[in-house]
Amino acid sequence: MSATPILTTFDAGELSPMMGGRVDFEKYPNGCSLLENFITTVQGPAVRRGGTTFVSEVADSGQRTWLKEFVVSDGTKYMLEFGNGIIRFYTDRGRLVSGGTQVAIASPYTAAYLTDSDGVFALRFAQSADTMYIFHPYYPPTKLLRTSATTFVLQQTNLSAGPLQDQNIDRSKIIQASDRSGAITLTANFDAFTAADVGTIVYLEVEDFSDIRPWAVHQYVSVGDYRRVDKRVYRCNAVGSQPTHAVTGDQTPTHTEGYAWDGDGVDADNDDYGSIGVEWQYINSGYSYAKITAITDARTASAYVTTGDSQDDTIIMPQQIVDQGTWKWRKALFNGIDGWPTNGAFWRNRLVLARGRWIAMSVSADYENFATQEADESTADSAIVQQLNSRRLNEVVWLSPSDNLLVGMNGDEWVIGPIQQSEAVSASNIQAVRRTSYGSRGIVPIEVGGALLFVQASGKKLRDYKYSYSSDNYVSTDTTKLADHITTGASGNGSGILSLAFQQEPFSIVWAARGDGTLLGMTYDQEEGRSDVIGWQRHPMTNGAVECVAVMPSPDGTYDDLWMIVRRVIGGATRRFVEYMRLPLQTGDAQANAFYVDCGLSYSGTAAATISGLSHLEGQEVAVLANGAATPNQTVSGGAITLDAAATVVHVGLPSTCRLRTMQLNVNTPTGTGQGKTKRLTKVTTRLLSSLGGRVGPNFTQMEDLNFRRPADQMDQAPPLFTGDKQSLWLVGYQDEAFICYENSQPLPVTLLAFMPELTVAT
Known part of the structure; x- marks a missing residue:
């Protein structure tokens, strides 16, 4: 029996091998059994991803390095490189330079602490305009200040008035102050102080007011x-x-x-x-604060009376605390022993800090003030300190501000919001509710439309998390359920997702770095009643392992750039490069601008045969596109290559191969399914858009080149981009399986619109 099915969309992406028999599933014909270096699109076609441009080698290639975007406004945006004790800055797809030198500042974060035990970036961030707060469990919070277009300052954050631990309840443990103001000595009758207390606040409250008479009228x-x-x-x-x-x-x-x-x-x-x-x-109001400046011993500390803002505060310690001390004391919630805030976010005009199960929210509009009371009362603007009482000792691993504050812990997910929606959030108008119990890995989630996407604790699943009006609750879906293999790799040892970023324009893609260095992409477009696209892809790189991904707007702001840290072995040495991914060739762009090489650079100018500046690829075999034509691969020597003919526009970089294999073709026969029956593919028509190059076949060992050169084309010029149908006759016999495979190893654009096979099924 003969059949001529048509495959019109690949938007389901690469499907799990577990889906190999689900021909009944509606997305089966839209999926691929293999999809490499192709992007699935909402419209359906598979588009070859662009190449990557080399920007710079990291400060220390021997150490794991991370990227973080710092977008101040539409016209002011930076990419930050966090390395071993250093932060370097990039902008406009290049290094940020001042006085001929790349802008960089020292940081306290050493390589050993930049990556956590799961292999994930250990720093967390909360940004407000030109200020970015930085959090790490082993370091006091810092803030990065942009003071001019090329100058930045990193300084320790000075939290005032807390946040504080619960009050001491052991009445035998007394702390006494030596004076009422200024520099003082704190003395305890127990071992109260450690070196980790330096720089933190101690709250001291009188035991009672027996030494002060109450005010009365006509007294x-x-x-x-x-x-x-x-x-x-x-x-x-x-x-x-x-x-x-x-x-x-x-x-x-x-x-x-x-x-x-x-x-x-x-x-x-x-x-x-x-x-x-x-x-x-x-x-x-019967209490005061002292900021510890030095530790003499476990029972004696130097301090000054303060709210925590500065040493010049005109604050007076209660006399009773000087005369007899107090057991009503509270130490800082965040410190060098218990740990510093691991996460931060801005929500409802407050700076929110988290560590363990604790959530602390600053005074409204006063981001570094954590006073829970103003004088003797708590107001609607006062700071809020709350503990999330989960069934297990779960810890907060991410915060995501929205209308509510979404909180991810390593065992469950919480939603924090006001009890009365019409009133401001305050200590008396706030509730924390555990909604789901999936648990999260310590990767900052990304917001896509109305959904939040977070990595589950194992790192193997990426879940979307959104509010359902029908159930009046938050619900979560596993986006990898049809591609459960994608985060583990063929061996199952991929270590899951280690880095996550969202590129909104032009394709709505979630990018992820897998533990084995494979770059993953997921086209995600979920609009209720309008679109239901979740399509995974893999993007293997020649001699490259992607360790980190980040996204920032392009220089002109019309789309988003994906930035990466890529680990490569060049000349036998491990080197880490900062690279960004180029867009696929856009409609109306000149063919010569097609950039489909990795870790590449471009030359544009007068015709030249020698292309230099390639020392970062010394000894590597590179692919070349010269004036829009693919030329034979070359090997970089002395940081340069020599072309057979001079060209005005040249792109040089590591070769990349895009590959697509459909799911097993399925047709129905008069006696039932065509699955399990031998079949023969005799002809395949490939519909293309603005494409060149490539081969098709029933597998990747039996392939036929697609020929695009016409008799009228000049032999010394590249054939023009092709839009239309290409037919291939396949001289193969009957086989148990029927696939269509496409492959292209040349640095040329490809957009696959459809496959139209002709096959015969043995009945």
Whole structure:
């Protein structure tokens, strides 16, 4: 029986070998059993990916290095290279240079701590305009400040007033201050201090207010007397017409800074009180902070009284803490012993920090202030400190701000938001709810449309996470369920996903670096009722292992550039290169601009036969496209190659091969399925768009070249790009399987629109 099916779309991408028998599945004919260096598109065609351009070797090729985008505005964007104790800067697809030297600054993050135990980037970031906060469990938070177009400063973040641990409850453990302001000594009757406390805050609160009388109406006071209203402590600073003493007025002091009168200070006629009204200076609310500057021993520390902002704060320690000490003390939640914040994010105009199960949110619009109370009360703007009480001791591994704050832990996923949606988030209007229990790897998730994509704890699954109005809950789908092999590799030892980035333009692709260095792509377009595209691809590189991916807008902002750290072996030595991926040739672009080599460079100018500047590829076999024509591969020697003929536009780089193999072709016969029956492919028509080169066949060992040169074409010029159908006659016998394979090893553009085979099934 003869059949002529048509394959019109490849948008399902490379499917799992487990799908090899699912001819009943609707996406089966849209999938491929192998898809390498092709991008699946929402429209259906498979488009050959562009090549990669060499930008620079990293600062230290012997060490693992990472990339992070720093996009300030549409016209101001940088790519940051985090290496061993250094941060280097790139912009406009090249190195950021000042005075002839690449801009770089020293950093505290050494290579040993840049990568965690899973092989994932250990730093986390939260950006606000020109400021980027950086978090690591072993380092105090820092912030990178952009001070000009070419100058950057990295400094330690000075968190004030916390966040704080729970209050000590052991009444026998006392900490005492030596003075009420300025530089002081803290003395404890137990081993309270370690070197890790230097630079952190200690909160000290009076045990009670027995030493201060409450303020009352018409009470005799003198200058220097102390009174309290609730927990607010005031000092009499001035009296009215009486020179040394007066009577309090009837206006209860409520101020929490500076001075205020409780009456008019006038001696009224016909009363027995004298002048009524006193000026009160606000002192404190029964507590203060001390910032530790040095440790003498386990029981003695040097500090200064402060809110944490600076040493010049005019803050006064309660006298009781000086006289007798207090057991009501709290140490910093984040420190060198328990650990520093591992994650951060901006949400609802607050800086959110996380470590372990703790979530701390700054004072609203005051990002480094973590005071949970203003004077003696918590306000709607006060900082919030909350613990996520999961069933296991899970730890926060990522934060993702949206309308709600999405929190990924290594065992479950949480949603934090206001209880009353119409009111601002505050300590009394916030709730944390565990929604799912998949668990996450410590990779920052990416937002695509209304979905959040995160890597599951094993690194093998990429899940989308989004709100479902029908169930009024967050739901998650495994995007690798039809391609479960894609993150593990053929041997199953791929170590899963180690790096993740999203390229929104032009193809909506999620890029991932697999543990074995394979670059993965997933075309993702999920619009309810309109689009349902999830298509995985693999992008192996000649002599290259991709270790990190990051995305930033192109210089003109019209699309996104994928940047990578690629580990290559050149001349027997391991070298790590910063590279970015070029777009496939776009409609209207000159054929000579087609760039399909990896780790490549381009020459454009007067006709030249010798192309130099290739020392980074010394000794490597390279592919060449000269004036739009593929020429024989050459070997770089002395950092250069010599062409057979001079050319004005030349692209040189490592060769790359794109390959596609369909799923087993399926046709129905009068007696049922064609699966399991011998079949013979006699002819295949390949429909192409703006393409050149390549071969087709029933497998990758029996292939026929597609011929694009016409008799009228000039032999000394490249044949023009072809759009249309190419027919291939296959002289093969009956076989148990029927595939269509395409392969192209030349640096030329390819867009596969459809395959139209003619096959005969033995009945």
